[in-house]
Amino acid sequence: MNEYHAANKKRWNLAAPQYAEKHDKKGTWRIAHRQPQVVFREQELELMGPVRKRDVCVLGSGDNLAVFALVGMGARVTSVDISSQQLKVARQRSTELGLAVHYVEADVTDLSGLASAAFDLVYTGGHVGVWVSDLRAYYREAIRILRPGGLLLISEYHPFRRIWKDQATALEVGYSYFDNGPHEYNTGEPLDRSSGGVVQYEFHWTVSQYLNAVIEQGAELVKFAELGDAAEGWEYAPLAGLPQVLIIAGRKSP
Numbered sequence: 001m002n003e004y005h006a007a008n009k010k011r012w013n014l015a016a017p018q019y020a021e022k023h024d025k026k027g028t029w030r031i032a033h034r035q036p037q038v039v040f041r042e043q044e045l046e047l048m049g050p051v052r053k054r055d056v057c058v059l060g061s062g063d064n065l066a067v068f069a070l071v072g073m074g075a076r077v078t079s080v081d082i083s084s085q086q087l088k089v090a091r092q093r094s095t096e097l098g099l100a101v102h103y104v105e106a107d108v109t110d111l112s113g114l115a116s117a118a119f120d121l122v123y124t125g126g127h128v129g130v131w132v133s134d135l136r137a138y139y140r141e142a143i144r145i146l147r148p149g150g151l152l153l154i155s156e157y158h159p160f161r162r163i164w165k166d167q168a169t170a171l172e173v174g175y176s177y178f179d180n181g182p183h184e185y186n187t188g189e190p191l192d193r194s195s196g197g198v199v200q201y202e203f204h205w206t207v208s209q210y211l212n213a214v215i216e217q218g219a220e221l222v223k224f225a226e227l228g229d230a231a232e233g234w235e236y237a238p239l240a241g242l243p244q245v246l247i248i249a250g251r252k253s254p
C-alpha cells in the first residue's frame with residue numbers, strides 16, 4: 001500500500017465512528033435492504049438489471065448502503081473497503097438486520113485476495129475515486145474480478161464539483177480541473193475543516209480520465225451519463241446547476 005493510501009486508511013479508521021453517528025441519525029441503513037431506490041438512482045437499477053442470485057462486489061463500500069440494498073435485491077454480496085473500522089460498523093449493522101455479507105479489508109488497487117472472474121457485477125463509487133492514487137490499477141482490478149460479460153458500474157461524484165473554493169457566496173475556482181493532486185489536507189478531526197494532524201490525500205480525476213481508465217483496462221463502454229443538478233447539503237459552494245453524478249458502465253468482453 002502506498003503512503004497516500006496508508007494515510008487515507010488511517011483517516012477513514014478515525015472517521016468511522018463519526019460517520020456511524022451521522023448515519024444512525026439519518027437511519028437510511030435500516031431501510032436500504034427493503035428500499036433500494038433510496039440508495040440507487042433509477043438509471044443505476046436499470047443498468048444493473050436483475051441481480052438475484054448474482055455475485056456482486058462493492059468496492060470502497062463505506063457506509064455499505066449499496067451493499068445492504070443489493071443483498072435485499074437478492075444478490076450474494078462481497079463488500080470491500082480499506083478501513084477495518086468502516087467494515088466493523090457495517091458488520092454490526094448487517095448482523096442486526098440479519099443480512100449475509102462477505103466483508104473483505106483491501107485496497108481497491110490490490111484485490112489479490114479475490115479470485116479473477118468471480119463476479120457478475122462490480123459496483124463502486126460515491127466518492128471512492130477521489131481517495132485512490134491510481135485510477136487505472138483500481139479499475140484494472142475491478143475488471144479482473146468480473147466474469148466475462150460482467151458489468152462494472154461506476155457512480156461517482158461529478159469531477160466538475162470538486163474544483164471550487166469552499167465559500168457560499170459565489171463560485172470561484174480553487175483548483176485547476178486538470179490538477180490530479182495529490183491534494184494534501186491536514187485537519188484537526190477527520191470531518192472538520194480546522195487544521196491539525198489528520199493527514200489525507202485526495203486525487204481529482206477528470207471525466208476523460210474516469211472514462212479512459214475503464215476503456216483502457218478492457219471494458220466495453222455500455223453507458224456514460226451525467227445525472228442530477230441539485231445542491232447537496234454538505235457542500236460549501238453553491239453547486240446547484242452542475243452535474244451531480246457521473247455514471248460509467250463498462251462490460252468485460254465475453
Ligand SMILES: C[S@@+](CC[C@H](N)C(=O)[O-])C[C@H]1O[C@@H](n2cnc3c(N)ncnc32)[C@H](O)[C@@H]1O
Nearest residue numbers: 012060061062063081082083107108126127131
Ligand atoms: C465516501 S466513502 C464512499 C463509499 C460510499 N459511497 C459511502 O458514501 O460511504 C469512501 C470509502 O472508500 C474507502 N476507501 C478509501 N480509499 C480506499 C482504497 N484505496 N481502497 C479501498 N477502499 C478505500 C474508505 O475507507 C471509505 O469507506
